[in-house]
Amino acid sequence: xxxxxxxxxxxxxxxxxxxxxxxxxxxxxxxxxxxxxxxxxxxxxxxxxxxxxxxxxxxxxxxxxxxxxxxxxxxxxxxxxxxxxxxxxxxxxxxxxxxxxxxxxxxxxxxxxxxxxxxxxxxxxxxxxxxxxxxxxxxxxxxxxxxxxxxxxxxxxxxxxxxxxxxxxxxxxxxxxxxxxxxxxxxxxxxxxxxxxxxxxxxxxxxxxxxxxxxxxxxxxxxxxxxxxxxxxxxxxxxxxxxxxxxxxxxxxxxxxxxxxxxxxxxxxxxxxxxxxxxxxxxxxxxxxxxxxxxxxxxxxxxxxxxxxxxxxxx
Numbered sequence: 001x002x003x004x005x006x007x008x009x010x011x012x013x014x015x016x017x018x019x020x021x022x023x024x025x026x027x028x029x030x031x032x033x034x035x036x037x038x039x040x041x042x043x044x045x046x047x048x049x050x051x052x053x054x055x056x057x058x059x060x061x062x063x064x065x066x067x068x069x070x071x072x073x074x075x076x077x078x079x080x081x082x083x084x085x086x087x088x089x090x091x092x093x094x095x096x097x098x099x100x101x102x103x104x105x106x107x108x109x110x111x112x113x114x115x116x117x118x119x120x121x122x123x124x125x126x127x128x129x130x131x132x133x134x135x136x137x138x139x140x141x142x143x144x145x146x147x148x149x150x151x152x153x154x155x156x157x158x159x160x161x162x163x164x165x166x167x168x169x170x171x172x173x174x175x176x177x178x179x180x181x182x183x184x185x186x187x188x189x190x191x192x193x194x195x196x197x198x199x200x201x202x203x204x205x206x207x208x209x210x211x212x213x214x215x216x217x218x219x220x221x222x223x224x225x226x227x228x229x230x231x232x233x234x235x236x237x238x239x240x241x242x243x244x245x246x247x248x249x250x251x252x253x254x255x256x257x258x259x260x261x262x263x264x265x266x267x268x269x270x271x272x273x274x275x276x277x278x279x280x281x282x283x284x285x286x287x288x289x290x291x292x293x294x295x296x297x298x299x300x301x302x303x304x305x306x307x308x309x310x311x312x313x314x315x
Contacts, residue, residue: 011031011032011035011202012029012030012031012032012035012202013029013030014027014028014029014030015027015028015030016028016084016182018147023143024143025084025142025143025150026065026081026082026083026084027081027082027083027084027085028079028080028081029079029080029081029082030077030078030079031077031078031079031080031202032074032077033072033074033075033076033077034075035078035202036069036075036076036077036078037076039078039202040201040204040205041078041080041200041201041202041204042064042067042078042080044125044201044204045061045062045064045080045201046064047123047125048061048119048120048123048125048201049061049063049064051119051122051123052119052122052123055118055119055122056115056119057115057116057117057118057119057120057122058119060112060113060115060116060119060196060197060198061116061119061120061197061198062082062083062085062136062197062198062199063082063083064080064081064082065081065082065083066081067079067080067081068081073171073172073173074173084139085136085137085138085139085197085199086136086137086138086139086184086186087136087137087184087185087186088132088133088134088135088136088137089109089132089133089135089136089137089188089196090131090132090133090135091133091186092137092186092187092188092191093132093188095185095186095187095188096187096188096189096190097189098188098189099188100188100189101188101189101191101194102189102191102192104192105188105191105192105193105194108193108194109135109194109196110245112194112195112196113135113196113198113241113245114241116196116197116198117130117198117237117238117241120198120204120234120237121234121237124206124207124208125201125204125205125206125207125234126204126205126206126207126210126213126232126233126234126236126237127198127201127203127204127237128203128204128205128213128214128215128216128217128232128236128237129200129202129203129204129215129216129217130198130217130221130237130240130241130244131217131218131221131240131244132244134198134199134200135196135197135198135199136196136197136198136199137186137191137194137195137196138194138195138196138197139184139186154182154184155182157179157180157182158179158180159177159178159179159180160177160178160179160180161176161177162174162175162176162177162178203215203216207232207233207234212232213232215232215236217236217240220243221239221240221243221244222236222239222240223235223236223239223240224239
């Protein structure tokens, strides 16, 4: 039995929950009904769990504890049960004034990512969506903490009413309330001995069995074959990780000027916009704007190709 405590998400919703039988906290990743039927994420994680235990990179792959399905008002949903982790590298950088990890911590993170990626490729898996938001920092276990203690340390969840833009009632296809995400604060500049996991395998694929895979890597870090319709192999992950691991990201010798030129060239080739202002990003990708974006988004707004739901704090 699980008791829901807190959650957030995009194409899926991740909740922190309490396993009442085993007295431990778990994460519940509930996929949207439209994504559940075609998702191989659970299968991929199971496959990776059964890989070579002697490989040093296996420890950087998230554990899948269980999975199940259920029916809701929007269709059939897949739920993946896992171990809770902390914030992403991206969030950790945003939470730090200079957005920088200490030198040794940055080197450690890079080495861990390289070992984890080596394990993925040894298993024949290409991740296909490597970015700082999918690299999570481990946190010490808090299984012994009561729910009230957890709230005292990280803040009690607070909710906002959901309003449809057209004024109609949100039910049954959306909940009457949404919750702001709870993210443990792990500022980059205060992180000295990081341990990471590579998360989110919703777009991963078996390289030898997928003739025409799709990469979801941001254009700035995508390999040349992505733009010139070359064969996509695990080498695409290596290019992306290499580009991301450089100070400031991007490719060697890159300046602000030629970085902008490269993004514009990529835009002409791929047909995707090179730059998206914040409002355009939400509109184009149907992304939730969280509490940290409240000044820009005035609440949480989901628009674009998704359903017209909006939340407000009622203020």
